[in-house]
Amino acid sequence: MLQIISTKCITVAGRYNLSKSGSTFRTLATSQMLREKHNCKVLIVGGGSGGCALAAKLSSKLGKGKVTVVDPSSKHYYQPMFTLVGGGMKDLEDSSRPMEKVLPSRVKWIQSAAVEFDPNNNIVTTENGIDIKYDMLLLATGLQLNYDKIPGLEYALSIIFGKVCSNYSPLYVSRTLEVMQNIKVGNAIFTFPASPVKCPGAPQKAVYIAEHFFRKHKKRQNISISYNTALPVLFGVKHYADALWKVCEKRNINVNLRRNLIEVRADEDIAVFQDIDNPENIYEEEYAMLHVTPPMSAPTALTQCKDLTNDAGFVEVDKSTLQHLKYKNVFAIGDCASTPNSKTAASAAAQSPVVYQNMIAALKGKELKSVYDGYASCPLVTGYHSCILAEFDYNLSPLETFPFAQNKERYTMFFLKKRLMPKLYWTLMMNGYWNGPESMRNAFKSIFKTHKKTV
Incomplete structure (x- = not known):
C-alpha cells in the first residue's frame, strides 16, 4: 500500500494544488519522529511527468520502501492536455488523476514541499520540517509559474468574466474558452515571455485554436489577432518555423518578434509591451482578449541552492548523462535541468531511460553509459482537426518518427495528440514503460530500408 505522510496542501514549484476533499490520508508519525528516522536509497523531489x-522504474528495480517521492500536490496533471482544455476540446477533469493513484504502491510519498537542499550532507528538508537523508537524489521539480512577475496580471486573472486568460495553470485554463466565447470584436492578443517555458509551442497553439474558433463562430472578420513573442523566431526549429509562418500568413495572424509583455492594466484593457532589442520602445495595446504565458523559472527553493544550480537557476547537469556536474549522486530530469532541449513531457519521456540506467549504474559504482540526444517533441495543434508534429534533437535538426513529412498540418497527428497520447501517458509513461518513440522510429526505418532493398 502506498505510504503517505500528510501535510497541508500548498502551492510550490509552479504546481497548483487543489484541496484534499474526499481523500483519506494516513499519518505515519509526528514530524519530529520522521526527522530523526527518515532515510531512503533514492529520493525524488517532484511528482510531475519525469518524477513519476x-x-x-526505480521502485520496480529496487523494491518496496527504497524510493521516496516528495511532492505537495494531491493531483497529478497531464499538462499537455491544457491546450485542448482551453480550446474546449477536453474538460479539465480529463487532465488529472489523484497523486496517490499515479504513484506506485512501492513508493513512499511525502506530501509536502521541498524547501531546503543540502547536497553536501545528502539531506532535503520539507516544508513541514522533515529532514530526508538520501543515497541518491533525483530532482524533477518542473518549472514555477511566475504570474506575479507581470504587474497587474494576477488581478486581471481574478476578474470574474474578465478578458484575460492563460492555458498554463489549472486555476485559469478554463477561462480561455470563456473568453473566446465572450469576445465579439477587437484585438485578441497572445504572448510568449522572456524566459524559458514548458512546452514552447503551447503559446502559439492557443493562437491557432482561437483563430479557428472565431472562424467557426462567424466572428473572425471582427477580431484582429496578434502573437507577441520575446523570441527572435516563431519556432526554434527552422524546418517547422517555415511551415508555421505560412499558417500565420494564411490566417492573417500578426506576429511581433522580440516583444515582451511587461504590464497588464485590466481596468483599461491595456497590455503593455517592451521591445527587447530597443527597451525604450514601449507599446500599449488595447485588448478584447489577452492570453498570457507567464514567465517561468526553476522553483525558488531550488534556485537558492547555488551548489546545485547554474546562474540561470537550473540544475547543472551533464547534458548527455543528466548527472550533476559536481555531485555524482544527484541527477535531474525534465524542466528543472540545465539541458538545452525544449522543455516538454516528450523530453522527460526520452530522458527517463537514460536517467534510470545511469542512476542504477551510479548506485553500483559503474560507468555511466546511457546518453540523451536532446530529443523533444511538440504537437503543434493548429485548429480543431489539424496538427504539425514537431520532433527534433539538441542540434535543432528534425528527428521525426513517422515515414512522411511532419512539417505539414495533418488530421492524423491531431488524432494522435487528442486521443492516443493521453492514453499512452497514463497507461505507459506513468507506469515506467514509455521511453519515447525511438524504438518506433527505428522500426519504421528498418521496415522502409528493407522495402527499398526488395524493390
Missing part, C-alpha cells in the same frame, strides 16, 4: 516515470 522514474518512481515507477
Whole structure:
C-alpha cells in the first residue's frame, strides 16, 4: 500500500494544488519522529511527468520502501492536455488523476514541499520540517509559474468574466474558452515571455485554436489577432518555423518578434509591451482578449541552492548523462535541468531511460553509459482537426518518427495528440514503460530500408 505522510496542501514549484476533499490520508508519525528516522536509497523531489516515470522504474528495480517521492500536490496533471482544455476540446477533469493513484504502491510519498537542499550532507528538508537523508537524489521539480512577475496580471486573472486568460495553470485554463466565447470584436492578443517555458509551442497553439474558433463562430472578420513573442523566431526549429509562418500568413495572424509583455492594466484593457532589442520602445495595446504565458523559472527553493544550480537557476547537469556536474549522486530530469532541449513531457519521456540506467549504474559504482540526444517533441495543434508534429534533437535538426513529412498540418497527428497520447501517458509513461518513440522510429526505418532493398 502506498505510504503517505500528510501535510497541508500548498502551492510550490509552479504546481497548483487543489484541496484534499474526499481523500483519506494516513499519518505515519509526528514530524519530529520522521526527522530523526527518515532515510531512503533514492529520493525524488517532484511528482510531475519525469518524477513519476522514474518512481515507477526505480521502485520496480529496487523494491518496496527504497524510493521516496516528495511532492505537495494531491493531483497529478497531464499538462499537455491544457491546450485542448482551453480550446474546449477536453474538460479539465480529463487532465488529472489523484497523486496517490499515479504513484506506485512501492513508493513512499511525502506530501509536502521541498524547501531546503543540502547536497553536501545528502539531506532535503520539507516544508513541514522533515529532514530526508538520501543515497541518491533525483530532482524533477518542473518549472514555477511566475504570474506575479507581470504587474497587474494576477488581478486581471481574478476578474470574474474578465478578458484575460492563460492555458498554463489549472486555476485559469478554463477561462480561455470563456473568453473566446465572450469576445465579439477587437484585438485578441497572445504572448510568449522572456524566459524559458514548458512546452514552447503551447503559446502559439492557443493562437491557432482561437483563430479557428472565431472562424467557426462567424466572428473572425471582427477580431484582429496578434502573437507577441520575446523570441527572435516563431519556432526554434527552422524546418517547422517555415511551415508555421505560412499558417500565420494564411490566417492573417500578426506576429511581433522580440516583444515582451511587461504590464497588464485590466481596468483599461491595456497590455503593455517592451521591445527587447530597443527597451525604450514601449507599446500599449488595447485588448478584447489577452492570453498570457507567464514567465517561468526553476522553483525558488531550488534556485537558492547555488551548489546545485547554474546562474540561470537550473540544475547543472551533464547534458548527455543528466548527472550533476559536481555531485555524482544527484541527477535531474525534465524542466528543472540545465539541458538545452525544449522543455516538454516528450523530453522527460526520452530522458527517463537514460536517467534510470545511469542512476542504477551510479548506485553500483559503474560507468555511466546511457546518453540523451536532446530529443523533444511538440504537437503543434493548429485548429480543431489539424496538427504539425514537431520532433527534433539538441542540434535543432528534425528527428521525426513517422515515414512522411511532419512539417505539414495533418488530421492524423491531431488524432494522435487528442486521443492516443493521453492514453499512452497514463497507461505507459506513468507506469515506467514509455521511453519515447525511438524504438518506433527505428522500426519504421528498418521496415522502409528493407522495402527499398526488395524493390
